[in-house]
Amino acid sequence: MRAHVLTGPGESAVREVPVPVAVPGEVVVDVERVGVCGTDVEFATGEMAYLHQGHAAYPMRLGHEWCGRVTAVGAGVDPAWLGRRVTGDTMLGDGTCRRCRRGQQHVCERRQEVGIRGGRPGALAEQLAVPATSLHPLPDAVDPVLGALVEPGGNALRAARAAAAGPGDRALVLGPGTIGLLTAMFLRAAGAEVHLLGVDPASLAFARALGFPHTWTADTLPDLPFDAVVDASTAAALPALALERVEPAGRVVYIGLAGTPSRIDTRDLALGDVTAVGVLSASPGLAATVAAYAVGEVDPRPLVAATVGLSQVGAVLAGERPPGAGPGPKVHVDPRLP
Helix, strand or coil: EEEEEEEEEEEEEEEEEECCCCCEEEEEEEEEEEEECCHHHHHHHCHHHHHHCCCCCCCCCCCCCEEEEEEEEECCCCCCHHCCEEEEEEEEECCCCCHHHHHHHHHHCEEEECCCCCCCCCCCEEEEEEEEHHHHEEECCEEEEEECCHHHHHHHHHHHHHHHHCCCEEEEECCHHHHHHHHHHHHHCCCCCCEEEEEHHHHHHHHHCCCCCCCCCCCCCCCCCCEEECCCCCCHHHHHHHHHHEEEEEEEECCCEEEEEEEEHHHHHHHHHCEEEEEECHHHHHHHHHHHHCCCCCCCCCHHHEEEEEEHHHHHHHCCCCCCCCCCEEEEEECCCC
């Protein structure tokens, strides 16, 4: 089968690789759609920390935001999965450690991560093999575009729920990228008044086009009380700004990751009686995200600027916008295309 293989920083190609086999406990999926993520770009540049920590190594196959249809099941897997459209959890715990036994496989020390960690191939290929226990079924109302947005949506839903902002509350989201905009959508659906802070005029204009009129830069951010602040940026200085701008007894949520260490003053945290929450993965929020998409609680499809084939993945990872791309921050890949 065809797959996009990353062989080193800035080095990748579409190659013929062996088709996956449905070993016991696993299924094989025909991939319909894959999202390209900032994590994928970090692997492509060689900056991803896992490469330097021994958790990942080239060559590797990226792709952890995906959906598709089950075409084969291994021994011990319910045959009812055959033919079903699914997405899957990125985090695959060992199933035996204390964290996994407590239902927290997404922080298992020995976990694999699909397309990211532990040598588990990702979805930038015509087919993908994953454990049946990681699957989440997709109803007909969740089309391939939405299906490949379940994983980032799960992260955002968890961030929005951690912010605990609803009617009468004002929330500030730092960073109007994919995760920031998805978080804003879930906060809006919960009834909160949502504000976004960014640096790029185009991304802020896009946020306004999605129905978020309160968009700001650092120079224009008004002196308003924010009951919750979500840092969905990659800027090392913004975690401190989040703590600075949140109301006493409010909540700050950290889901963005900077390339260098961030610093906050925990005295501000304690003296403000502020609750701080970190969000690592979508795992605990996947099922709720599928349900939210299915009933139209949020519709993130406008975030997808373009859909390309495997042969264009290298250019996308290098930062090129596909011809005719829309204003959204996300690019999808259909492995069935050239």
